[in-house]
Amino acid sequence: MSGFEYEAIVVGAGAIGPAIAVGLARQGRKVLLVERDWREPDRIVGELMQPVGLRALRSLGMIQAINNIEATPATGYTVFYGGEKVAIPYPYKSDVAPFKPLKGCVFDGNDKVLDDSTISRKVFEDGEREMGVSFEHGKYISNLRKIAKNESLITCLEGTVSSLIENHGEIEGVTVKLPDGTKQNYGAALTVVCDGIFSRLRKSLNENHVPKLNSHFIALKLKNADMPVKHTGHVILGPNFAPVVIYQITPTDTRALCAYTGLQPPKDIKKYLAEEVLPYLPESLHPSFKEAMKDQLKTHPNSYLTARLNDIPGLLVVGDALNMRHPLTGGGMSVGLGDTVLLLKLFEDIPNLDNRDAVSEALLEFHAERKNLDAVINILSIALFSLFAADSYNLKILQKGCFKYFQRGGDAVNIPVGFLSGLLPKPYLLTWVFFKVAFYSIAVNFLDNGPLLLPLSIIQIFTILGTAIAVFTPYLWKELFT
Ligand SMILES: Cc1cc2nc3c(=O)[nH]c(=O)nc-3n(C[C@H](O)[C@H](O)[C@H](O)COP(=O)(O)OP(=O)(O)OC[C@H]3O[C@@H](n4cnc5c(N)ncnc54)[C@H](O)[C@@H]3O)c2cc1C
Structure with missing residues (x-):
């Protein structure tokens, strides 16, 4: 590799950053992973992983990130409407293509889950249907980060990337504001930006690469909720409210996300929930929902952003910085991880990422191929x-x-x-x-x-x-x- 300290710098260690850093390191590349805050995140996003996301984790040899966090296995969804319900179970494994391991990423059984207090290896590995899983976001992210920290080719750095280093229209690294307030430059052949939903760096791809806000989620954490159909995500539809998604994240905690169409959350959130939402929820959820309404409630904006071609030499934008959708269907992490697997596959035959022509060609292919899943x-x-x-x-x-x-x-x-x-x-x-x-x-x-x-x-x-x-x-x- 010519001149650069690192072959890749990954900005952000959220749902996607550690996965792409690990994949690149397992291809034998020297990686700097920069995260502004390495403490366990406390967020209401990214708590339910669809089967295709789990498959991507298998391909990367990172599936055990769902272990030992009291995750809840998910067998599919139940949709409730007008007092009736319908089961939407995940597909049979025999009906879908088998997963493909990435070169150098899968070893020592790291493509298979382990038994723990809530996850059964037999159910996940030998069951006839595909599985999903839900968990506390922060605990899952900490596990991903732990795997990244164990890779000898990854250097983890705490600091906020304040800008990208540009030279004649090409990106050559990042400027990082370190915890002591000083600024330091780091150079790399490829800078991978995955700084998430509120990305400040995505505009480096294009000035117009800006998400469009469409609705909000109001989040509640239900204690010991009596879920009508265990181990399924519940989608509840009603006459006067946007859908409510409810899924168990630990043996005691259940997440309820109440969608609200509008550029602002409702003025009186608790009144809205009590009058418009609660009466239409399945009866068994009422006690825990009412109790959870007494807590300080969090809200989160939901935005949409179409992906763009990564056409700036030396720069790769992925994850929510590149592309966003409505979180109703819990697809964000799956899209980002699917993109990660595809990128790593396309990089397999590029010995050094400083070969900008080869990388540009791979990114062109990436933009076209990712469309099917995404x-x-x-x-x-x-x-x-x-x-x-x-x-x-x-x-x-x-x-x-x-x-x-x-x-x-x-x-x-x-x-x-x-x-x-x-x-x-x-x-x-x-x-x-x-x-x-x-x-x-x-x-x-x-x-x-x-x-x-x-x-x-x-x-x-x-x-x-x-x-x-x-x-x-x-x-x-x-x-x-x-
Ligand atoms: C309300 C809501 C619920 C959701 N629920 C689900 C779900 O159930 N399932 C699902 O699959 N998806 C869900 N999503 C989407 C999912 O959360 C995202 O797709 C996913 O988190 C994207 O991962 P990411 O790595 O791109 O960004 P993030 O996970 O947001 O990570 C970005 C990281 O970058 C760091 N960072 C940011 N700026 C800098 C900087 N300048 N320097 C250094 N570090 C920086 C941040 O600290 C963070 O760690 C939800 C989204 C929303 C809004």
């Missing part, structure tokens, strides 16, 4: 949020139609859960299924309206379809063709 997870999250938060008459018809569609079972569940889990990365199939749901909603609407309202039902064919197109196609375009 477009599915991103578009699905936005489409489902729009339907589940239904704030118009036509969206409410689509919401009901979607639930009734799931109730048909068989492929009406197996294919959508393939998208949700990330194991069916086929954006055109997603498009086909979305419009199938729209036509099914039209049929349900005909039945609901009855023969007397036939003329109205006929007009509604066009308004419902128009709404479906307006919800889906802009994101299809952004995700696949930009």
Whole structure:
């Protein structure tokens, strides 16, 4: 490697930084991992990992990061609507492609979970269905960081990256503000920016690379909640509120994320929860939800950001700094980890990352190839949020139609859960299924309206379809063709 102190500098040790640092180190590269705060994070994000995210961790030999943190295994979802519920179990392993280990990353069984107080190796490794998992974000991140710290080629540094070092339009490293207030420059052939949701460095890719705020989550931590269907994420739909997602994160703690459509959270959060949300939750959750409402509640903005081509030499932006979607479907970590695996695969044949032509070519390929998985997870999250938060008459018809569609079972569940889990990365199939749901909603609407309202039902064919197109196609375009 010519001239540079490190082959790669990774900025941020959140959900993605440690994974990419470990992967690069296991390819034999010298890496500097810079994080502004190495203490265990206390955040309400990144608590549920979809099966495709777990597969990526297997490929990286980092799956044991979910061990010894009292994580809760997840077998799928349960969707509640109007007093009814429908089960959405994760796919059978036999129905999806096997995972592929990355060269140099998998050894000593590090692609398999260990037995611990909450995780059964038998269930995860020998069970017939794919599994997901939920956990306390901070504990999981600490485990990822521990794995990174154990890699001899990774140097971990505490400090805040204040800027990137630019030379004639190319990035050659970072300037770090150290805890003692001094600033230090570090050089690298490739600077990998994964500074997250509120990234300050993403603009280095392009001035216009700015997320768009669309809603908020209000977070509650329920104690000893009586979950109606154990080991599944609960998605609760109601007449006057955006969806509520509830999942157990430890044997005693359960996370409830109540979505709220708007650029600001509600003015009186507790009143909103008491009047608009609580009455529609399954009865068994009422005591723990009411108790949790007494706590200081956290809110978090949800934003959308389409990925851009990484076309600045020496710079790679990944994770939420590159691309964001609605967190309703818990897909963010899976997208970032899927991207990490793909990048590492593309870097396998590049002996030194200072070969800028080879890296640029790999990043061009990355931008095209990542779309399959990422477009599915991103578009699905936005489409489902729009339907589940239904704030118009036509969206409410689509919401009901979607639930009734799931109730048909068989492929009406197996294919959508393939998208949700990330194991069916086929954006055109997603498009086909979305419009199938729209036509099914039209049929349900005909039945609901009855023969007397036939003329109205006929007009509604066009308004419902128009709404479906307006919800889906802009994101299809952004995700696949930009
Ligand atoms: C409310 C909410 C709930 C979510 N729930 C889920 C979920 O259940 N499942 C899921 O898969 N995804 C979820 N997500 C998305 C998920 O949290 C993100 O996709 C994921 O955290 C992105 O990882 P990252 O490494 O890019 O960023 P982050 O995890 O945010 O990590 C960024 C890191 O960079 C550090 N950093 C920032 N700036 C600097 C700097 N200048 N110098 C040094 N270090 C810096 C930060 O301290 C942090 O450690 C959720 C998102 C939201 C908003």
